[in-house]
Amino acid sequence: MKKILVPTDFSTQAENALKVAAQLARKHHSEIYLLHILEMPIQQVDPLSSYTKLPEAVYFMKLAHKQFEELKTRDYLEDLIIHETVEFHEIFKGVFHVCKKHDIDLIVMGSNGVSGLKEMLIGSNTEKVVRTSNTPVLVVKNEHKTFKVNDFVFASDFKDESKATYEKAIDFANVLKAKMHLLMVNTPNKFITSIKSNNRIKQFVEAFDFSNYTINVYNDISIEKGIMNFSKSINADLIGMSTHGRQGISHFFNGSISEDLVNHAKRPVITFKI
Template sequence: MKKIIVPIDFSEHSEYALETAASIAKKFNSEVYVLHMLQLSNAIITASANSLNEEAVFYLKLAEQKMETFLDRPYLKNVNVIPVVKHFMVFKEINELVKAQDADLIVMGSHGASGAKEVFIGSNAEKVVRHAEIPVLIVKHNPILVEFDTIIFASDFSQDSVESYIKAKSIFNKLEAKVQLVYVNTPNSGFKSSVEIDQLISKFLKIAEGNLDMFKDVAVVSDYSVEQGILSYANRAGADLIAVATHGRKGLAHFFEGSISEDVTNHSTLPVMTFKI
């Protein structure tokens, strides 16, 4: 893991993400790209060339000053930090930076979203999860101890999720974490019998691992929703991190079908890491 991107808005939750990223960077000897997007208004964007230049420079200088103050943290000592300021608040720009720098991980803070705001707006973290092509680590609280000793990886154990699991396992091995695989069985259209679940998990492990050695490490949980099952099991297992695979649904498909990864991201008090299927 050579490069980590941390989108910030200079908030308290941004600092949580930055401290977490710094801890990971020290373990992997990674570079940390701290990204701030200015969110310039349409008025500034459509102004004449001269006024646009003057106002844009003003806001750019202001952002650079805030960035310098924000990055003055003792936990960043001996961490290679590269500040980046973009002009527009477009989430695909994060992907552009990811591709340009060949980044491996996005770390960001979030306070979540709920109710009508969650349905019609969503949190910024939710939008990043939806667009990101690389793993995203969402942090909700001050990382007193940034040690992910116990991680649960929730999966539907489909063949589509094999690649995301392999990527996740590579990261978890480097973190020297204990990983518990979790399947949530629900009473709706996704319900499966015990035999069907065993067959599903066995087929998945044969492809992903080449053997069934980890079969004993798969927990099968029954709950009214996948999200509830994941959060409840994480609490019982004393997990430090929840990892989930996501299809990254967008547009109408996202609105009507929703996203388990985004629901977990919004409602979990634990850090959540998502992996694109």
């Protein structure tokens, strides 16, 4: 985890994410890339020209750099390597571009679910960033003066297509020295017996040299409720899951599940793309 991307609109929620990123960067000797998005057509903006069709774009870019400079004076960023960048894209495209350009290892985004980075983290933009990003996305809801992950819930249907993301989750758990709690939620609409569920998970993990985990089958009225209720029951520090659009385990990101877990869950959520 050498490079961490933090999209920011300079709000409190964005700074909560930056504080978490700073702790990770300090512990793992990572560099932080701060990204501010200006949703204006880049082809109409030429900061080197004496004339531009969008003079306000140059103004906002200079304002962003000023805010970057103020932000970098924070004590919690002292001695860390911070890069700043301003992109003229839609948010999810800007995130994708920076990740590809700088080979980012982790994205940390802030949200309180209903305000702050609302334009970044709810509705279609949330799902586009989470679904399309090949880079793991960590969504932080609150301020964490000490970001420590002891118990990490990984929710999945534990089919073969999820093995690649489970491997990424293992890497993340090893970096954080966290215990993983493998979770399969059983619902009335998609009922599977406990024996079959446990056997599926056991067969799934056989291919991996990783033993710091527990196996859990949890019954609830819906998948999102099950994930949140189980995580609450063990006081989990982090919830993780897989996503790859609307196929396979797409139920994790359809409708209310995406909203509940990415925007409304009180605990941090990390997603890994299949």
